Amino acid sequence: MLVNGYPTQPLSGVITAMVTPLDRDCGVDYRGLERLVEHLIGGGVHGLFILGTTGEAPNLAYDVRYDLIEQTCKLVRSRVPVIVGITDTCHQGAIRVAIKAQQCGAYAVVAAPPYYFHVPPADLRHYFQVLASQLPLPLFLYNAPLNTPLWIDVDTAVQLAAEPNIIGLKDSGLNMGYLHAVREAVKGRPEFSFLVGPDELLAEAVLLGAHGGMAGGSNVWPHLFVALYQAARAGDLPRVGELHRQVMQFDQALYRSAAFSANPLRGLKCALACLGMMREHMTLPLRPYSTEERTKVEKFLKTVDPFAPPAGS
């Protein structure tokens, strides 16, 4: 699928933004990782995105990140592409993680803007151009304005899409107009991949032409998100409507208040722990859901079967 190192088709489908299973000391929980990888591939997802926001990447020590890359690639055995988050305030750190990803056989890397200093758009563009030129793997841009002080505005995204080593955009802003605008401007590169972050926007993104999503919810219920993607791809609107409502109920049950950007990943880890897939250890300053919140998640999980396709499939 790669010609001279570049893809000839956009990466498509459900690429799970994977939770990082951790042990008590915030190292990789190998058995949890194995269970999660098999759950996801068994659920039909089209790729794994490790070391993103959902993976708590900025909070993980580098040796843990390296270990996660190595173990995940080993467990996946090329069944699906693995893409690796390298977002970092330290440019050298980003490069080193990318080199590790390349050595382990990852498909591509993903970078959001560095998340400490506020710089002008021209300096952000320069940053990504330098980064792309130094990476051993193709790069997905990652617009993540809920977590980074800088966002990749439409003009910047369009200019960066002219770099051959930049092969796609993951948008985790909540404004679909942004993704529509960039897609319209980059239509001359049909192999450029447009993926949407939030669970609740997967359906409409695909209906209107995006290539898929990195929905965090697919960690728990991969079948649901794969079925929703396929229904949207096939233009089966009644089925999309039905599955989309299941996604809305799922999000409502797991993520609770949207006031804190950490809540979705707290909810996901809670659910995966309830399912016996891993323990609930998280990196500071993140903390597991309270007992009260966990009880609600448990109750909800009794109404769905994360290991089976949604009804009607």
Next chain:
Amino acid sequence: MLVNGYPTQPLSGVITAMVTPLDRDCGVDYRGLERLVEHLIGGGVHGLFILGTTGEAPNLAYDVRYDLIEQTCKLVRSRVPVIVGITDTCHQGAIRVAIKAQQCGAYAVVAAPPYYFHVPPADLRHYFQVLASQLPLPLFLYNAPLNTPLWIDVDTAVQLAAEPNIIGLKDSGLNMGYLHAVREAVKGRPEFSFLVGPDELLAEAVLLGAHGGMAGGSNVWPHLFVALYQAARAGDLPRVGELHRQVMQFDQALYRSAAFSANPLRGLKCALACLGMMREHMTLPLRPYSTEERTKVEKFLKTVDPFAPPAGS
């Protein structure tokens, strides 16, 4: 369609958030108003929303607002429902505008949160409950977080949807997940109307079950937005894709930088002036587009015919 003063079905379709044609002294430009009303009804829109953000309402003196209500209702002659914005920092002012709307035969009123003080969600809910209980017409909630410091969060919207006199929600935030979440929670009231504000979100809102939109762009090109609405309603995805791309090109040409919330209405008034429908007078602090910007709008308008249905209809 009203039983005991309440609708039995949701208001649906393209409800144009109408530009206010003004003369040099910022009074109503009657001839411009007549031309615009005929353009819109001739273009097939399903309703008119006057005195919204696009109508510069907060900047208009009350006598001008009263005049606009009276003239618009007279010109429309009940061919389509007229709904009237009453958003105000002054509670008494909102009530008075609503009484005028009722006297002139308007269908409903629309209110966003009062836009000066930051108050807790409970006080905002109380505000809308008091307002709804005093209004002579049914009320649409208007979530407009780009212009008002307070937004109507999901819980508040759901609680307010239990008031019989509140009959719908217009959402001009940019996060479709918000509209999906409120819709999911209010599904027990099938006559409750969900309308989306931004042009570029009309397609996906309707595809996923919302009832229509108040797209500002329909001031200029009503046929396009009506056709897009109908294609989405009919589930004709290829046609939706094609028309949606025209909307994206239209927005890109008219609204330019999204950095300032006033730009869309500046672009719309510029385009309507280029088409000879009205002059470009605006209320301070708004100012018409520069000559350079106007030239770009004129150039674009040569590529579309705002008086004809889009190609393929």
Next chain:
Amino acid sequence: MLVNGYPTQPLSGVITAMVTPLDRDCGVDYRGLERLVEHLIGGGVHGLFILGTTGEAPNLAYDVRYDLIEQTCKLVRSRVPVIVGITDTCHQGAIRVAIKAQQCGAYAVVAAPPYYFHVPPADLRHYFQVLASQLPLPLFLYNAPLNTPLWIDVDTAVQLAAEPNIIGLKDSGLNMGYLHAVREAVKGRPEFSFLVGPDELLAEAVLLGAHGGMAGGSNVWPHLFVALYQAARAGDLPRVGELHRQVMQFDQALYRSAAFSANPLRGLKCALACLGMMREHMTLPLRPYSTEERTKVEKFLKTVDPFAPPAGS
């Protein structure tokens, strides 16, 4: 003190941003107004600023605003200057309030940026230039970024300070660096008045050369703020330190959470009601403090005597 309609010296001292005493129907409470005016003048304040944020101006109907201007000027009998807020989203409304103020003998008017649309800095500057040229009284700029979406940046403030009819700046942002920067750039106009909004910044503003403040807290405890102003003016640092700590305790007791911009005026109205000076009626969406909050305010008020100078005077 005015030559050709312009002041030859900066307005100085404590200019109380006055609470508006209201009756049940949100009209002016005349007896409350009289008591408050006498309390403030008796407490030694150097001027009254009516119809500002603390006066709930954006929420008051125009006839109530006119009435307040008339009654206040009548009660004050020129003992201190009265300045009048005209901030409005409607340009014509602002002009009309200013005309009323001029007719009643007010000293000057105050305008913050119109608070609905986001426009570029050049358009905001144009707005103030047009406004200043049409006003029958000199104008104070009012930078109020906590309540208005637009703020008057340093460059804009400096450019506007070149207009002869603009005679001062009230800054209610919280960043003293802003006020220092504008003062430094406008040092060529020694009669230009720099006043600071927040209670807790009065001391340092005056110590470093500003002319005074519009502290809301002086509604309740005018003697304290006047004494603090005088100590700062005299360079009596130990006395400043002592009185400043009393201000901090006062704010902490009355304003509580700073999360909502409406809290200071809720706290002030609560305290004035506890003191029997007025009832606690407020304009929607504002609501009086809860019983629990009121109890705390009452308890605090037993530790201070708002009608007497602070200890040590």
Next chain:
Amino acid sequence: MLVNGYPTQPLSGVITAMVTPLDRDCGVDYRGLERLVEHLIGGGVHGLFILGTTGEAPNLAYDVRYDLIEQTCKLVRSRVPVIVGITDTCHQGAIRVAIKAQQCGAYAVVAAPPYYFHVPPADLRHYFQVLASQLPLPLFLYNAPLNTPLWIDVDTAVQLAAEPNIIGLKDSGLNMGYLHAVREAVKGRPEFSFLVGPDELLAEAVLLGAHGGMAGGSNVWPHLFVALYQAARAGDLPRVGELHRQVMQFDQALYRSAAFSANPLRGLKCALACLGMMREHMTLPLRPYSTEERTKVEKFLKTVDPFAPPAGS
């Protein structure tokens, strides 16, 4: 000055938030570092704060941070206390840097909130409590709301000030009311140190009782900031006014637009390069000032002598 590892007096004076001199590969520029350290100690500063925002810490690789700590402590030779920034999204990384600081003889460490995830205040408090309990050196809290998505609110700061190993607060927000409120609430711990970040707030902070500041501008002109601190400490208001105006001119000349939080450190590095003290290399995404901007800085530097006390000393 330490009893059982804790200070008995607050750290006071001008503690320079030190620029990090870098070579072409973003390693430590040893000669530049030596020149800068001697410039600062020669200029009379009371301490050095390395690896803060001004030091580009989040962008530096860990080995570079370790090297900087070691070299700086060696060069300083205990002439002034060295405090070390450990702010990190990775908890383990913060601990490791603190251990290095302790081994090299640093006085204390400084931590701002981790800067990626948004978590509730209770989780932020828990984070700092865990961190403080694990550190081998006393901790200064660092409130840096311009760069971190979380801020340490008044209640959280007050609760954390009860931890014995937390010995001070550096506030780089711009709202002096915040610092006043925390100081008022923590007055029972006289050895707790309150330091202010921004150059332009040093004077008023010290006049009203804070212990000093970490003004970035003191990298270039240490004598000026030391003289300002001493004048404020001595209550010499005319001298404070004069020196404060020099600081405002200095900031205006070096920092330009405040729109981007990176500008102050770009301006400082530019000035230090103009003075021949180091080269202008910066870590991505930061970039040196343009030639045009540099010319302005050079021009300004001809009007001041950074190696001499300000006139009047």
